[in-house]
Amino acid sequence: MSASPAVEFDVKDIGLASQGKQRIDWAEREMPVLRLIRERFGEEKPLTGVRLVACAHITTETANLARALQAGGAEAVLIASNPLSTQDDVAAALVSDGIPVYAIKGESTETYNRHVRTALDTHPDIIIDDGSDVVATLLKERADQVKELIGSTEETTTGIQRLKAMETAGVLSFPSIAVNNAQTKHFFDNRYGTGQSTLDGIIRATNILLAGRNLVVVGYGWCGKGVALRGRGMGANVIVTEVDPIKAVEAVMDGFRVMPMSEASSIGDIFVTVTGNRHVIDRQHFSKMKDGAIVCNSGHFDLELNLVALREMAGDPTTVRPFVEEYKVQSNGRRIMVLGEGRLINLAAAEGHPASVMDMSFANQALSVEYLVKNKGTLSPGVHLLPQEVDNEIASLKLRALGVAIDTLTAEQLEYISSWETGT
Numbered sequence: 001m002s003a004s005p006a007v008e009f010d011v012k013d014i015g016l017a018s019q020g021k022q023r024i025d026w027a028e029r030e031m032p033v034l035r036l037i038r039e040r041f042g043e044e045k046p047l048t049g050v051r052l053v054a055c056a057h058i059t060t061e062t063a064n065l066a067r068a069l070q071a072g073g074a075e076a077v078l079i080a081s082n083p084l085s086t087q088d089d090v091a092a093a094l095v096s097d098g099i100p101v102y103a104i105k106g107e108s109t110e111t112y113n114r115h116v117r118t119a120l121d122t123h124p125d126i127i128i129d130d131g132s133d134v135v136a137t138l139l140k141e142r143a144d145q146v147k148e149l150i151g152s153t154e155e156t157t158t159g160i161q162r163l164k165a166m167e168t169a170g171v172l173s174f175p176s177i178a179v180n181n182a183q184t185k186h187f188f189d190n191r192y193g194t195g196q197s198t199l200d201g202i203i204r205a206t207n208i209l210l211a212g213r214n215l216v217v218v219g220y221g222w223c224g225k226g227v228a229l230r231g232r233g234m235g236a237n238v239i240v241t242e243v244d245p246i247k248a249v250e251a252v253m254d255g256f257r258v259m260p261m262s263e264a265s266s267i268g269d270i271f272v273t274v275t276g277n278r279h280v281i282d283r284q285h286f287s288k289m290k291d292g293a294i295v296c297n298s299g300h301f302d303l304e305l306n307l308v309a310l311r312e313m314a315g316d317p318t319t320v321r322p323f324v325e326e327y328k329v330q331s332n333g334r335r336i337m338v339l340g341e342g343r344l345i346n347l348a349a350a351e352g353h354p355a356s357v358m359d360m361s362f363a364n365q366a367l368s369v370e371y372l373v374k375n376k377g378t379l380s381p382g383v384h385l386l387p388q389e390v391d392n393e394i395a396s397l398k399l400r401a402l403g404v405a406i407d408t409l410t411a412e413q414l415e416y417i418s419s420w421e422t423g424t
Helices: 014-028 032-044 060-071 088-096 109-120 133-141 143-148 157-169 183-206 222-233 245-253 307-314 355-374 388-402 411-418
Strands: 002-004 051-056 075-080 126-129 151-154 175-178 214-218 237-241 270-273 293-297 318-321 324-328 335-339 382-384
Touching: 014 060, 014 088, 032 060, 032 355, 032 388, 051 060, 051 109, 051 133, 060 075, 060 088, 060 355, 075 109, 109 133, 126 133, 126 355, 133 143, 133 151, 133 157, 151 157, 151 355, 157 175, 157 382, 175 355, 183 222, 183 270, 183 293, 183 335, 183 355, 183 388, 214 222, 222 237, 307 324, 307 335, 355 388
Parallel strands: 051 075, 051 126, 126 151, 151 175, 175 382, 214 237, 214 270, 270 293, 293 335
Antiparallel strands: 318 324, 324 335
C-alpha cells in the first residue's frame, strides 16, 4: 500500500499521524544533542544519496533519529525490531513525513520477516540493526547484496555477540560499528535508561508495590546494574544472579545479595532477566517459584525465558491483565505471572527509555552512520568501536545542552602527563 506515489508503507492506521507527530515533537524537547546533529546534517548533507535500512523500536525517540538521518540526505526505510514496541501513531507520522515504515504493534513473526525482506529489497548501503536480524538475513539469504554494503551499526549487546560470532566464522565481510559499546551509550542507556524503564514497565503492567519484595536481577552487566540500582531505590530487596565471577564480586561490593538461580528461584517475588543469553530462567527454576511469582525480560530476545517449557508445565496461560499472563503449574498448582509475553517489558508495557537517555544513544547512531560514509572503503571487515573522539563529542554536546561547563588541562598539565621523565 502507499501513502503517496513516493512512499510505500505497512502501518496500522495512517490516520494516526497527527497524534504521532505531537508525541515525536514532545520527545524532541528532551533530545538536544540529536537536535544539534540534525541541524548540522541539514546544512552539510553528509548522507546524501545513502540508502539506509533501520531496524529499531519504532518509538518517538527513533522517529527523531529518522528525522536527523533524513535531514542529512539519507533515503531511510524503517522496520520494527520488536513486535510489541511499535507505537502505531509514530509509525504513521513518519510515513506522513515521507519516510517508508513497515511496522505494526503486535505483528506476527511472519509479518516481521516479510518486513525485513522488503527492507532489504531497497538494496541498502548501510544497516542500522537492533539484534543483528537484518544483517543475519542479508548474509544467509542475500549474499549477492553484501558487496553493496558500506557497513552496519548495532545497538544491542545481543546483536554484537552475534556479529562477533559472524566475525569468528569468517562471514562478516564488512565493517560494523558496535554502537552499544560506546561509553555515551552503554553507561547511560543501559544503566539509567533500562533501570528506570524496566521498573516502569513492571509497575504499569502489574500496579504492584516494589518496596519489601525480593527482586531477582538475572545478570549484572550495565542493564542489570541499572535495574538493581533502581529496584533498591524503590525499596526492593535485590538479589543478583551471575555467571561471571568479576561481575558477581562487583554486585556483592555494591551491597546486593548474590546467589545461584537455583536458590533465588524459590525466594524471588519478581524476576527480571537482562543477560542476552538463552533460557536463563528454565524449567527447573519455574518449578521452584512461589505462588504468584512475577517473571519478565528486559534483554533483547524473549528466549531468555524458557516459555516453551513453562507452557508444557502449565498449559495455555490466562490473560489476567493487559500484558500479564497467568500460568498455573500443574504439578503444584502455583501461579506464575509472565509479563509482556516475555518480550522487552520496558517497551511492551511502557514507552521504553526516556527521550533524554536515547538522545545520546541515537546521537551515537547518527554519527556512526556518518563515520561509515566518510570512511567508505577504508575500514576493515569486522566489529569496530566508535572512535573515542566521537564519543567525547557526544558527551561535550550533552554538557553544552545541560548548561554544564568543565575544566580543561593547562599546557603544564598536558606536558606533565605526556612525559615519562617527570617524577614529582
